[in-house]
Amino acid sequence: MAGRRRRRTDQQVGVLRGDGRREKCCAQKRGECVFHGILPRMIAGPTRPHITCTQPISWNNRQLRDNRCMKRNHASEVRPSGKLGLHAPKRSPKPSGPTVKGLCAMPSSRLLPPLSLVTAVATYLTGEAEPTWTPLLGGRTNRLWRVRQGARASVVKLYDPSSATLLFPNDPEAEFAALSHLAPRGLAPEPVAQFDSPEGPVVIYRYIPGRAQDAALQDLATLLSRVHRADPMPRCRSLPSGSAAVIAQTDAILAQCRGRPSPLHNLRRAVLALPEIASTRSRLIHGDPVATNVVATPTGPVLIDWQCPAMGDPCEDLAIVLSPSMQESYRGEMLSEAEAAEFLTSYPDAALIKRYQQLAPHYHLRMAAYALWCAETGRSPDDTGMWHDLRAAESALSSAQA
Template structure:
């Protein structure tokens, strides 16, 4: 089971790192401001920093926390929080990473609150992020620290096969059958889209998971948080996870063709690399593949008595099953 942290534990860790705060810790107890599958986010002082405590041992985390720190460090100022420090805690002979980062004020907006103007500002933020480029895709540290990185390519069909290979054995019974019914169409779709993605010769630092719940808005300024999935990859991926024909819950907004085109035009106008039509095809592909993966994850959680799926996430799974199937049928 994922671990939960107490305010006292958080206070003890932060007290051992006064350099994170820049000032002595106030008498008030830290309070938790967020909880995900991999991390809890705590605010030990009103002005920050935000301190993220892993809920699982380092070997069970889906991504290397050092990659997250590297991605935040490479990102242009104002796109995301700045990393401040990191530590590893030993609990019951297991290592739990802790990452301290700049606190970003604001709130997560519901999909209905995202106006066209705000989506255009987000597009400009992503265009700024994607100015950090490399000749091949891969991990942030592996690519950015290479003295002479060789050119490389993305294999979208292999990405989809990897999703299927990972989740198919974990979904028995009716959920597995329903999910398998989507996999064949997804693989055929991926085979058609893959050559266009494979033709990319320049890759960007991407957030990797800019769903709406990973964006904090302060006034009209959206800032990307939770850089767990940052990587060097196709910038169209970041443009896809905002939502579209595939949508679900508070993560992916239901966007019309016109709204998607408006977003992509704003991105290109702000200096984003690519052409609107090509970006559209690629961003839709990444969103569809992610929808398939997230659907499998939600059904896997729902089938495990040791884990509790919320009614909202069960509803999101129904949205994903319906919209992924409809998208593939219309392709």
């Protein structure tokens, strides 16, 4: 029929056009896209991004919460996963102007960069090529995008100041200082800019091609030892060390918890009966070296997400790597005893390993309290992580008492 609009095929993708008009994506036509219909219209302006839906199959809520299939890519850029039966559709014609790529199944609040942020970032990322914004889903605390201009790509991190916790600060100034301090040594990405935007604090750094969670445990141990031997970082927060300081942190976390599981408090009394471990000389630590914060590159692993650096006991980093609750949360599975032993034997400082083994009951107890707090505040779905670290604390306590 003359004048009738041509029907789009199932392999074509939906586009939220610059003038605010919206076309249905193929999954929305089939009734499978649960989020595409809530993409907001972009306000008028010359730098209005186009929103391109590049994945027509939606995920259920459990898969969106876990996000485990997406952790493996650096800061986890979304790619099709055969495990979920996803397929890559044909691309629609490339629109002009800045583009934002992402999943139609991704909540719009995480997908879209605010227009004021796009405008502010353009001041620091200049070039002839039009920028393309791709959501990176690895960040649980802050919002991340990869911005590509021609052959060069950068990461834009928009901070959520309210997400800081007792154990893990979320400091953009500290991250930018750490990148500036460590990038020349090959331990961190190259920093570009740090500024306050109308949407919140922002840090921009160069994107590192590679995959998270692919770094071998031996390489991670060597990488952390290089960080711990680095020169002190000026104007960096200082962490107290020693067994008394770890117990004090545990008590501060428990003071914010409603529940009081008796196994946790019974274990606390047993840990307090151990000989006190004195403080030690402070060294630079990452503060959050979980698996998704280590990117494997052809030239060796690199640490990302430096929002929690500190001058403190290097055992703090080892404790995060060896925490079962952190392993389950970020790797999807816990390290075996053999893998944990491999990591420790690969760290080139026998005296520090001995100190960690003495403090292991204290660290696991603290992480159990933190996992309980996360469960009570909705940061984790249940208190399984608490029980994982409690069992690890009991095992470490038995070794310390032997």
